[in-house]
Amino acid sequence: MVEHRHRTRTVTSSEGEPQHGFALPERWRLQRVLGVGGQAEVWLAFDTELQEHVAVKVLARPDRPTAVQRLKREVRVGRKLRHENLVQIYELVDAGPSMAVVMEYLEGGNLSQRLGDGGLEIAEVESIAEALLEALACLHREGIVHRDVKPSNVLFDGAGVPKLADFGTLSPMDEGGDLTATNLTVGTPAYMSPEQVRGEEPAPSSDLYSLGVTLFHLLVGKRPFEGGSEFDVARMQVTDQAPPIRSDRGDCPRWLARFVHRLLEKEPKNRWKDAGEALVAFRARRWRPSRRAFVRATAMVVVVAVVGALGLFGADRWAEIRPSVENGELIVRNAFRRTLWRRAIDGIQPYGVALDGAGNRGTNILTGVRYGQPGRQHLDLRIFGRDGSALNRFEVTTDFNGQPQFPGMSEDLQLISLEVMDLGTELGRNAVWVATDRAWYPGVIGLYGAQGPSVLLVNSGHIRTVSAFDFEGDGRKELVVVGVNNELGFQAFVAVIDPAGASSRSPEISSPEQISSVGSCLLGYALLGEENEPDIFIDPGPGKSDPPVIRLGRREVNLGQDGAIEGLSLEGTRAFWEDVVQSAVRIQQQEGRETLVVEQLASRQEAVWSRPQYRVGAAFIVAKALAEADRPEVGARVLEDVRASGIRMRRLDRRVGEMWFLAGDRSQGRTALLEAIDLIGKGFGPVDEILDLGLDDALNQDETGWRETSKILGSFHFDHYRHQLAVVF
Known part of the structure; x- marks a missing residue:
């Protein structure tokens, strides 16, 4: 031996x-x-x-x-x-x-043994998620892919520290595999990534997908995909989208739900590259209380526990309340998860927040409710008292009118976020909500607080994320809003809003085309270029007093201490859009002087005009004004001048094509749209451009053009749209 x-x-x-x-x-x-x-x-x-x-x-x-x-x-x-x-x-x-x-040897058992019928506490899920990201980041740095991340492979030591086991080394190698390809670690169907199901070589992003399934299981109490057999589950991993986490777990923070859903993206390129990148994003979003806040919260828990034990007061009335939406019910619990009251509400959205001192006595509970017929569903914010009594109702669709700016806009709105934010000394804590039009593209952001309800901005594109920061150092926080502006070329944008400047009946604004009517509410509106990333969000600054950071995929945009965006002041961006709108009005009124007006605008705003994204946005506004003045051929030439300067954007080419169609020049219109499709490349979905071509074919009964358009549709596998266009034709 x-x-x-x-x-x-x-x-x-x-x-x-x-x-x-x-x-x-x-x-x-x-x-x-x-x-x-x-x-x-x-x-x-x-x-x-x-x-x-x-x-x-x-x-x-x-x-x-x-x-x-x-x-x-x-x-x-x-x-x-x-x-x-x-x-x-x-x-x-x-x-x-x-x-x-x-x-x-770890004596604390494994994670699957801790899962009961429901999910784990949010704080515990966050702690486990960070530990597993740490472990996977270590493996990925060494070039090791785990291949089988799942609850039963997460073990605990005696102190409760989670540890990842079976990282590609603990099973026999299959004979045709590489260093990490083993018979036992190719994956478990319920947790396997789509690429593993298809038999492709796993990468670090494959581990992230399996981690996403695991975290979904920890939050919701069940896996995102469950079928009658392993084959059914494997098929669902490839074809089905995971259900929204917050539909089953209303108390899950919005950022955490978004984080897990990004891990569950079907395409590896839409996840993070590896666990190291995911860990950075996770830590940037996770709230970490200060030591002082922790001590204060701990002291309060002790006081409540002692008072409740002595029976001197009703502890439920003094404890923090935690509303959530579960299975169509608004449920309000105290800090100890005891249910105080519940109410079933038809059409309730999966959001509920508690807000102190919002114009009524004590704590308010807010939620969103959609009602009406499909295609014409209104959106309310419903406000309840601590005891469950109905206090107020704010019908979002009656507090702004999107029709002048968005003729196709319906009344069918849905709430996509509702959260409480501290807006500083003047406004205090407010509920900030974001809604989108289901049938069209506008996004709406508003407040509810002690001053009542208000609509802050109606944006011509979806709003992705909202944050708050005190740029002026006066104790009053401004809102930082990021998203996409469809009307200005599907460009990412960042807006800075002064919530104190809003009234309960804000003007109907479609930024930035109506920016001059906003008053003191909209401080600045900056474009960041064509949006080609699946994820746009806001991270906290590196220090407590540093402004937030905008992230567009791997691109990072830093805001100045005064709110300046990529070197442009807030007032500078505001002044630019006001000048653009005024120039568009002059162009409509001064036929034959269009080129001169545009040249004067470029001269006055040289510092901003020189930036491609602003020049494209301004040209879109000017061209639209010319089309409305029945001079689309001039609008097309304005856009062509932008293209001639070397700026190439898919939506710019598309708008050029549409303008030539309006001017009756089908040849130049088709050429521009085909160039836009070439810019996109297969797989990126040029639906709008192809629909423009098909509708032009139909209006002009052009069978030759239709055959060409139909062939393009076939190359992108848009069979649904081909059928629709065939009916129109």
Whole structure:
């Protein structure tokens, strides 16, 4: 028998009494089975040399010598890894017909054993998520893909610290695989990424998808995809979208739900590249209380517990209340999760917040409700008292009229976010809500607080994220809003709004075309370029007093301490749009002087005009004004001048084509739209451009053009739209 004095050496045993079909060196004494899988057994053993317990995973020996060598190399890599959230590997034992991996023993059980019928507490999910991201980041830095992230592979030590096990080294290699391709770690169907289901080579982003399924399970209490067989589940992993987390778990923070859903993106490119990137994003979004806040909160819990135990007061009335929306019900609980009251509401949206001192006595509970017929559903904000009494109702659709700016806009709005924000000394805590039009594209943002309801902005495109920051250092916070502006070329935008400048009946504004009518509410509106990223969000600044950071995929946009955006002051962006709107009015009134007016605008606003995104946006506004004045050919030439300057944007080419169509020049219109489609490339979905071509074919009964358009549709597999256009034609 070879004697083992170093726990980091790969060893071979050729002697010894076989136990349960395999033999171990005398250093390790097997005690009992911890678990049995399809191709492996895990035993509890005692290390007589170091006088501590270890876990021993016993595997069938691979048939080919090269596979054995690969496994040994894997263990050598694995035992070099040192991380508090990874199970430590000690040895690989070659024991004849079997091989065994000796590793750290954890007595706290695994994560799947902690899952009951419901999800875990949010704080616990956040803690586990960060630990697993740490572990995966360590693996990915070493070029290791785990391949089988799931609750049963997350173990806990005696102190409750989660640790990831089975990271691609603890199973026999399949004969055609690489260092991490094993028979046992190719994945579990319920947690496998779509690319693993398709048999493609997993990458670090594949681990992120499996982590997303795991976190979904922890939050909701069930996996996102459950079917009658493993085949059904595997198919759903490839084809189906995960249901909204907050529909089942209303108390899940919006940022955390978005984070998990990004992990669950079907295409790897739409997730983060690896766990390191995901960890940075996670930590930037997770709220971390200060030590002072923690001490204060702890003291309050102690006081409430003592008072409740003594029976001196009704603890439920003094405890923090936590509303949530679950299965069509608004449920209000106290800090100890005791239900205070519940109310079933038809059409309720999956958002509920508690707001103190919002114009009524005590705490208000807000939620959103949609009602009416499909296609004409109104959106209300409903306000309830702490005791469940109905206090107020704010019908969003009656407080602005989008029809002048958005002729296709319906009354069918849906709430996409509702959260409480501290807006500083003057306004205090307010509920900030964002809604979108389901049938069209506008986004609406508003407030509800002590001053009542108000609409702040109706944007010509969806609003993605809202944050608050005190740019002027006067104790009053401004709102930072990011999203997409469809009318100005599908460009990402950032707006800075003074909520104190809003009235309960804000003007109907479609930024930035009506920017001059906003008064003091909209401080600045900046364009950031054509939006090609799946994710636009706001991160806190690196320091407490630093302004937030805008992220467009991997691009980072820093705001100045005074709110300046990429070197342009808020007042500068506002003045630019006011000048553009006034110039558009003059162009409508001064036929024959259009070029001169545009040249004068470019001269006055040279610093802003020189930036492509602003020049494109201004040209869109000017061209629209010319089209409304029945001079679309001039509008087309204004846009052509922008293209001639070397600026190429998909939506610019599309708008040029539409203007030429309006002017009756079908040849130039089709040429511009076809160039827009070439800019996109296959797979990016040029639906709008192709529909423009098809509608032009239909209006002009152009069968040759229709055949060309239909062929383009076929190359992008837009069969649904081809059928619609065929009906129109």
